[in-house]
Amino acid sequence: MRRAPSVILIVAAVVALGLVPVLAPPFYANLLVPFYGYAIALLGFNLLFGYGGLLSFGHAMFLGLGAYGAAVIAGVWGIKEFEIVLIGAALAGLVVALPLGWLVVRYTGIFFGMLTLAFGMLTHSVLFKFYHLTGGDSGMRVPRMRLLGLEFAAYNKIELMAGPFYYYCLALMLIAAFLMWRIVHSPFGLHLRSLRDNAQKALYLGVRVHQFRLAAFVISAIYGAIGGAILGFRTGLADPELVYWTHSGHLVFMTVLGGFSSFLGPIIGALALTLLQDQLQSYTQYWRFVLGAILALVVIFLPRGLAGLAADVGSFLSSPRRRPGPVQLPEHSQPGVLGPGLRRDDVA
Amino acid sequence: MTPLIETRGVSKHYGAFRALDDISIAVRAGEFVSIVGPNGAGKTTLVNLLTGLLVPTNGEVYFKGENIAGVGPVALATRGMARTFQLVQIFPQLTVAETIGAAVVTHQGKQWRLLSPLLADEAISARVAEIAGIFGLEQRLATLSRLLSQGEKKLLDVASAFALQPQVILLDEPTSGVSTAEKHTVMKTLVGAARAAGVDAIILVEHDMDLVASYSHRIIALSEGKVLADLPPDAFFADPAIIETVVGKRRGH
Numbered sequence: 001m002r003r004a005p006s007v008i009l010i011v012a013a014v015v016a017l018g019l020v021p022v023l024a025p026p027f028y029a030n031l032l033v034p035f036y037g038y039a040i041a042l043l044g045f046n047l048l049f050g051y052g053g054l055l056s057f058g059h060a061m062f063l064g065l066g067a068y069g070a071a072v073i074a075g076v077w078g079i080k081e082f083e084i085v086l087i088g089a090a091l092a093g094l095v096v097a098l099p100l101g102w103l104v105v106r107y108t109g110i111f112f113g114m115l116t117l118a119f120g121m122l123t124h125s126v127l128f129k130f131y132h133l134t135g136g137d138s139g140m141r142v143p144r145m146r147l148l149g150l151e152f153a154a155y156n157k158i159e160l161m162a163g164p165f166y167y168y169c170l171a172l173m174l175i176a177a178f179l180m181w182r183i184v185h186s187p188f189g190l191h192l193r194s195l196r197d198n199a200q201k202a203l204y205l206g207v208r209v210h211q212f213r214l215a216a217f218v219i220s221a222i223y224g225a226i227g228g229a230i231l232g233f234r235t236g237l238a239d240p241e242l243v244y245w246t247h248s249g250h251l252v253f254m255t256v257l258g259g260f261s262s263f264l265g266p267i268i269g270a271l272a273l274t275l276l277q278d279q280l281q282s283y284t285q286y287w288r289f290v291l292g293a294i295l296a297l298v299v300i301f302l303p304r305g306l307a308g309l310a311a312d313v314g315s316f317l318s319s320p321r322r323r324p325g326p327v328q329l330p331e332h333s334q335p336g337v338l339g340p341g342l343r344r345d346d347v348a
Numbered sequence: 349m350t351p352l353i354e355t356r357g358v359s360k361h362y363g364a365f366r367a368l369d370d371i372s373i374a375v376r377a378g379e380f381v382s383i384v385g386p387n388g389a390g391k392t393t394l395v396n397l398l399t400g401l402l403v404p405t406n407g408e409v410y411f412k413g414e415n416i417a418g419v420g421p422v423a424l425a426t427r428g429m430a431r432t433f434q435l436v437q438i439f440p441q442l443t444v445a446e447t448i449g450a451a452v453v454t455h456q457g458k459q460w461r462l463l464s465p466l467l468a469d470e471a472i473s474a475r476v477a478e479i480a481g482i483f484g485l486e487q488r489l490a491t492l493s494r495l496l497s498q499g500e501k502k503l504l505d506v507a508s509a510f511a512l513q514p515q516v517i518l519l520d521e522p523t524s525g526v527s528t529a530e531k532h533t534v535m536k537t538l539v540g541a542a543r544a545a546g547v548d549a550i551i552l553v554e555h556d557m558d559l560v561a562s563y564s565h566r567i568i569a570l571s572e573g574k575v576l577a578d579l580p581p582d583a584f585f586a587d588p589a590i591i592e593t594v595v596g597k598r599r600g601h
């Protein structure tokens with residue numbers, strides 16, 4: 001019952017996204033392709049951050065891994081099936097994240113953040129220095145690939161991006177979101193949230209703290225690499241900027257802007273920032289300054305991000321007595337994350 | 349019969365300071381054992397050693413005949429040991445149902461189900477409702493833990509430990525912060541829950557001598573890191589010297 005309005009909203013949003021290539025000039029569909037890449041990456045990022053309580057400042061390295069993976073698989077090896085590239089990127093994410101995660105999940109808070117930052121910077125300098133392998137600062141070319149075995153030879157790059165690839169990415173995001181929804185609402189997801197809240201108590205309830213953090217780290221890396229493969233295909237390039245620490249900061253920014261305590265927050269943040277950055281860049285060269293100011297305002301005034309704002313407005317509008325005054329906080333401050341608890345009907 | 353929990357010559361030193369010194373105790377199935385002693389006597393340290401949170405400087409701790417060195421809290425929890433902490437521990441952003449649910453997931457071995465919906469699992473929700481009912485939390489299932497009253501938080505902390513269906517449960521001052529009037533009610537709930545859950549042994553750290561007297565089969569008094577007495581209640585309360593040490597030295601909490 002309670003969920004019905006949000007289901008309608010989500011369906012409406014998906015339909016609206018589906019209509020973008022039909023109704024808007026190709027520019028906009030092309031602009032939204034990176035949004036899908038970021039949205040997928042951030043779904044994973046927020047499993048680690050919002051649900052696992054671990055804030056990584058090096059997560060862009062996994063996006064880089066996906067983009068460079070695409071460059072190697074499609075460019076160097078010549079396997080131009082995007083599905084194979086996605087599987088390859090996911091495997092690369094898994095293989096890198098397992099040992100790295102094994103090390104870093106022993107730390108939390110600022111130590112985890114600094115360690116991931118350090119490994120991100122390390123990755124950046126490796127990509128930068130090994131010129132003969134990675135092309136150094138000019139990066140590696142990511143060639144055009146086939147989608148589901150289809151060449152789309154009649155489409156130029158913009159048409160491909162704004163048409164078939166756009167829908168491909170939309171579908172990919174929906175699948176990624178569905179799987180992530182299942183993960184966060186599973187018994188595993190509950191254990192992950194419990195260790196975020198209180199690791200010591202969680203241990204004594206039998207929660208395998210390190211293993212679960214590692215699992216979340218690996219899943220988030222896989223999501224990041226898939227998102228990165230999309231970004232690489234879109235720009236046709238895998239370059240070290242992708243793994244630079246400012247790009248990791250960008251991921252944190254989007255997540256905080258959208259709201260890390262709600263399931264859809266990171267997706268909303270990715271969309272908002274993609275559109276905002278485009279607009280700001282066309283108005284002023286000081287767009288970074290404006291973005292910084294916006295982030296500060298969000299942290300201070302909207303700690304639950306745009307998703308939290310939307311939830312508050314929604315519950316205000318749907319409350320039977322719309323009296324003025326402070327918006328009533330719902331009892332669950334994190335509607336998307338926490339859900340209504342176990343079903344009340346189960347109580348005899 | 350092997351004791352459920354046993355220590356052999358256990359010490360815990362912090363530098364030159366001996367928080368616990370040469371402790372040998374045993375708790376058997378069916379026993380309710382209270383640990384008493386003035387503040388700083390080493391009661392919490394002992395509970396932490398028994399539950400693997402601390403590693404002894406000397407000596408060994410056995411759970412069901414096995415040395416627990418290197419076993420770790422997670423394995424102990426799945427093998428039938430549960431505990432609560434002196435300072436109430438909650439998951440602030442989890443509901444009551446989710447908090448109990450976390451323990452039920454462990455007990456039912458479902459923690460690696462990554463894609464199956466928690467809410468659709470009847471076995472989990474039935475058990476959660478049952479445990480919540482025992483602790484009088486059934487009206488609060490959907491409430492966030494951080495919004496509970498202090499007393500409810502205490503109950504939830506204990507309820508989640510019981511949800512592991514442990515063989516032995518260690519309660520470190522479960523009634524601290526609870527008004528004297530409510531203490532008996534809380535203890536009644538705990539003991540009733542232990543019976544309902546089929547707990548084999550309870551180890552209770554408690555200051556209130558009335559409670560200790562009415563529930564314990566055996567009382568272990570600690571003082572300055574040593575076992576001062578390990579006696580049934582009759583013998584314990586018959587010795588004024590022990591009572592003097594345990595109660596007399598107490599100044600506040």
Ligand SMILES: Nc1ncnc2c1ncn2[C@@H]1O[C@H](COP(=O)(O)OP(=O)(O)O)[C@@H](O)[C@H]1O
Binds near residue numbers: 387389390393
């Ligand atoms: N980590 C520690 N480092 C040094 N001393 C400690 C530490 N933990 C406890 N102690 C000391 O050990 C003694 C026993 O503490 P504790 O077991 O908490 O006592 P109780 O629970 O009986 O009040 C106290 O004097 C305390 O100050």
Ligand SMILES: [Mg+2]
Binds near residue numbers: 391392
């Ligand atoms: Mg204590």
